[in-house]
Amino acid sequence: MLNFTVGPVMSSERIRNIGSEQVPYFRTSEFSEIMLENEQFILKYSKAPLGSKAVFMTCSSTGSMEAVVMNCFCEHDKVLVIDGGSFGHRFVELCRIHNIPHIALKLDHGKKLTRERLYEYDGQGFTGLLVNVDETSTAVLYDTMMIGEFCKKNNLFYVCDCVSAFLADPFNMDECGADIMITGSQKVLACPPGISIIVFSPKGLEKVEQSNVKTMYFDLKEALKNQERGQTPFTPAVGILIQINERLKEIEKQGGVDSEVERIAGQAKDFRKRIEKLPFELVSESPANAVTSVHPTTAIAYDIFLKLKDEYDIWVCPNGGDMKNSIFRVGHIGAITHEDNKTLVDALIDLQKRGII
Amino acid sequence: MLNFTVGPVMSSERIRNIGSEQVPYFRTSEFSEIMLENEQFILKYSKAPLGSKAVFMTCSSTGSMEAVVMNCFCEHDKVLVIDGGSFGHRFVELCRIHNIPHIALKLDHGKKLTRERLYEYDGQGFTGLLVNVDETSTAVLYDTMMIGEFCKKNNLFYVCDCVSAFLADPFNMDECGADIMITGSQKVLACPPGISIIVFSPKGLEKVEQSNVKTMYFDLKEALKNQERGQTPFTPAVGILIQINERLKEIEKQGGVDSEVERIAGQAKDFRKRIEKLPFELVSESPANAVTSVHPTTAIAYDIFLKLKDEYDIWVCPNGGDMKNSIFRVGHIGAITHEDNKTLVDALIDLQKRGII
Numbered sequence: 001m002l003n004f005t006v007g008p009v010m011s012s013e014r015i016r017n018i019g020s021e022q023v024p025y026f027r028t029s030e031f032s033e034i035m036l037e038n039e040q041f042i043l044k045y046s047k048a049p050l051g052s053k054a055v056f057m058t059c060s061s062t063g064s065m066e067a068v069v070m071n072c073f074c075e076h077d078k079v080l081v082i083d084g085g086s087f088g089h090r091f092v093e094l095c096r097i098h099n100i101p102h103i104a105l106k107l108d109h110g111k112k113l114t115r116e117r118l119y120e121y122d123g124q125g126f127t128g129l130l131v132n133v134d135e136t137s138t139a140v141l142y143d144t145m146m147i148g149e150f151c152k153k154n155n156l157f158y159v160c161d162c163v164s165a166f167l168a169d170p171f172n173m174d175e176c177g178a179d180i181m182i183t184g185s186q187k188v189l190a191c192p193p194g195i196s197i198i199v200f201s202p203k204g205l206e207k208v209e210q211s212n213v214k215t216m217y218f219d220l221k222e223a224l225k226n227q228e229r230g231q232t233p234f235t236p237a238v239g240i241l242i243q244i245n246e247r248l249k250e251i252e253k254q255g256g257v258d259s260e261v262e263r264i265a266g267q268a269k270d271f272r273k274r275i276e277k278l279p280f281e282l283v284s285e286s287p288a289n290a291v292t293s294v295h296p297t298t299a300i301a302y303d304i305f306l307k308l309k310d311e312y313d314i315w316v317c318p319n320g321g322d323m324k325n326s327i328f329r330v331g332h333i334g335a336i337t338h339e340d341n342k343t344l345v346d347a348l349i350d351l352q353k354r355g356i357i
Numbered sequence: 358m359l360n361f362t363v364g365p366v367m368s369s370e371r372i373r374n375i376g377s378e379q380v381p382y383f384r385t386s387e388f389s390e391i392m393l394e395n396e397q398f399i400l401k402y403s404k405a406p407l408g409s410k411a412v413f414m415t416c417s418s419t420g421s422m423e424a425v426v427m428n429c430f431c432e433h434d435k436v437l438v439i440d441g442g443s444f445g446h447r448f449v450e451l452c453r454i455h456n457i458p459h460i461a462l463k464l465d466h467g468k469k470l471t472r473e474r475l476y477e478y479d480g481q482g483f484t485g486l487l488v489n490v491d492e493t494s495t496a497v498l499y500d501t502m503m504i505g506e507f508c509k510k511n512n513l514f515y516v517c518d519c520v521s522a523f524l525a526d527p528f529n530m531d532e533c534g535a536d537i538m539i540t541g542s543q544k545v546l547a548c549p550p551g552i553s554i555i556v557f558s559p560k561g562l563e564k565v566e567q568s569n570v571k572t573m574y575f576d577l578k579e580a581l582k583n584q585e586r587g588q589t590p591f592t593p594a595v596g597i598l599i600q601i602n603e604r605l606k607e608i609e610k611q612g613g614v615d616s617e618v619e620r621i622a623g624q625a626k627d628f629r630k631r632i633e634k635l636p637f638e639l640v641s642e643s644p645a646n647a648v649t650s651v652h653p654t655t656a657i658a659y660d661i662f663l664k665l666k667d668e669y670d671i672w673v674c675p676n677g678g679d680m681k682n683s684i685f686r687v688g689h690i691g692a693i694t695h696e697d698n699k700t701l702v703d704a705l706i707d708l709q710k711r712g713i714i
Contacts, residue, residue, distance in 0.1 A: 001379065001381065003379065003381070003382055005382040007592060008380040008381070008382065008383070008592075008595055008596075010379055011379060011380070016376075016377045016378065016379065017377055018376075019373075019375075019376030019377045019378075019596065020373045020374055020376045020377035021373065021376075022358065022360065022367055022368060022373065023365040023368070023543075023549045023550070024358065024360070024365070024672075025360055025362040025365065025672045025674070026365070027675060027677075028666065028672075058415070058416055058417055058420075058550075058551055059415055059416050059420070059574060060415055060574075060591035060592045060593070061591075061592070062573065062574055062590075062591040062592075063415075063416070063574045063591070066572070066573050066574045090573075093573060094573055097571050097572065097573055098571060099571075184592075186380075186592065192380045192594065192595065192596040192597075193380070193415075193592045193593065193594055193595055193596075194415055194551040194593075194594030194596070194597065214454050214455060214456075215423070215454065216419065216423050216447075216450065216451055216454055217416060217417075217419055217420045217423045217575075218574075233419075234417035234418075234419040234420070235364060235365075235417045235418070235419075235541075235543065235550045236417070236550065236551075237549065237550055237551030237594060237597075238365055238549065238550055239365075239376065239549040239550075239551075240549075240551065240594075309385065315381075315382045315385075317382070318384060320384075
């Protein structure tokens with residue numbers, strides 16, 4: 001099975017082999033060292049400012065999105081949410097659930113966020129901004145530098161959910177001025193799902209320190225306090241954290257974050273070139289590197305997903321909700337190569353020959 | 358490394374091998390089938406009444422404890438919490454955080470819950486009861502049938518956290534009348550940590566249905582709705598769920614839940630017999646099968662943990678907080694044998710010969 005979804009993605013043999021080892025007991029100095037090393041790598045790769053910290057949460061990235069919304073905002077805030085797809089909309093829902101005053105800046109699927117649209121909200125008393133840097137449902141990449149400038153001008157607490165953008169698109173937490181960065185184990189980190197990661201700038205740390213949030217599992221103050229000694233408040237997904245450690249070192253050996261971003265950009269470019277002659281429209285005005293969102297003009301998107309899975313042993317990533325029939329996605333993250341792209345495109349060409357697309 | 362902690366525990370080779378396979382994409386009918394099969398096995402093994410359901414949460418068991426407290430109780434409740442150690446106390450903390458009126462029935466470490474102590478709270482307007490069936494910090498097993506009778510008499514919503522008791526001690530959800538059962542992937546299920554499981558009786562389901570809880574990640578109504586088709590609202594720890602599936606089938610092949618309970622009881626009995634002549638006191642008045650809590654009378658408990666780890670390549674389970682120096686624990690769950698018990702006890706005897714204990 002060849003996996004082009006956007007998570008879980010293919011893992012390297014090295015990472016998979018760790019999955020077959022016994023999972024160690026974790027309240028030990030040995031495991032603490034691994035956790036502290038993981039934190040240092042994540043801070044380095046997110047280009048976080050001096051004094052930043054990171055924690056590792058055992059939950060999906062939605063759990064971390066919720067933890068951040070709960071710990072960093074309250075009923076006295078006024079938050080601008082970039083709502084361009086399923087994941088942006090999830091932030092809107094989280095604000096609604098937690099009674100945080102918010103406005104959704106709605107974008108049609110596939111549309112990029114322009115300076116004009118953003119500055120409609122300039123000087124209007126907002127206190128924070130939430131954005132999924134790669135709106136993974138449509139593969140739209142937002143401009144973190146432009147948004148950062150807006151946040152700086154308006155003095156907004158700036159949350160970048162980089163779940164599928166981290167290590168796939170250039171991101172400089174320090175330069176763009178983000179206060180929080182979120183990612184997950186099953187995207188470019190190419191480990192099994194189960195861990196998500198939150199990075200805090202010094203301003204992010206200060207915000208969490210002041211919070212009186214009513215939660216045990218998502219109490220980020222406790223998570224930070226435990227991470228100081230390389231631990232977690234509760235039993236974490238220990239095995240995945242060890243795989244993440246190996247993967248972070250693998251990225252380092254292969255040239256670090258910029259090389260990894262370049263590799264994935266190359267994987268995306270190669271795929272997009274190969275499908276030029278197929279009856280597909282690219283959905284995103286501002287394509288992210290991690291994933292290509294494709295609108296097939298001659299077939300139902302979900303049918304293509306099923307055909308590829310059942311007849312070619314290839315997974316692409318279906319969309320949900322009202323995008324189910326119009327869009328499917330092809331990921332460029334994980335242990336896949338240009339040769340794998342060829343295998344997928346050959347299958348698509350075969351579907352075309354068979355009159356299915 | 359030989360692991361006698363209470364989680365993560367040793368996994369069988371079969372389960373570990375799955376850890377080296379690629380983690381599949383999960384929004385598929387194939388994965389749904391696995392999830393539905395997992396649910397059926399869990400309902401069977403917890404001896405849940407007809408009409409019960411189960412969900413699989415990607416979080417530690419504390420996450421599920423919090424989800425249950427949030428979804429099943431509110432400020433109009435009055436909850437009795439059996440507080441005999443660290444985990445009982447966690448339920449007390451959860452009630453405090455979520456503004457749920459509660460009384461802690463405090464027991465000294467190692468003490469069992471007697472009928473007399475329990476019935477001090479009879480007829481006092483309680484609406485619910487929270488108990489960690491095996492208070493894992495001290496290895497005290499509570500009597501779920503006796504508590505169930507009390508809950509029935511007082512019409513209490515009855516929550517059994519069976520994290521380390523499930524599949525280790527006899528538990529019959531139907532007969533004891535529990536409304537909720539909680540467990541985790543890294544205890545007798547002997548898979549890596551990252552998944553916890555909640556079982557709901559029909560009354561438990563009804564309670565969740567009526568809840569207006571303010572949470573996305575811990576919204577059990579959504580989890581139940583998704584599990585109907587074998588799915589989860591957010592990306593779960595897919596790899597661990599597949600390992601759980603294999604493990605549940607493994608237990609079935611080996612004779613089912615009663616055989617597994619018997620196997621672990623045998624493992625505990627064998628260990629306790631072997632240490633009879635060592636300078637140890639057993640802490641628990643009502644020993645659980647999953648773990649033995651040991652008070653060394655001639656040495657510091659935490660030092661024994663460190664010596665065994667660093668000089669014998671054996672992990673036992675240290676205690677935390679005020680039990681750190683007085684108690685260590687030895688687990689009887691996971692892929693360990695009587696022969697492994699011998700190896701551990703030989704190491705302890707060697708420590709004794711060396712004058713360390």
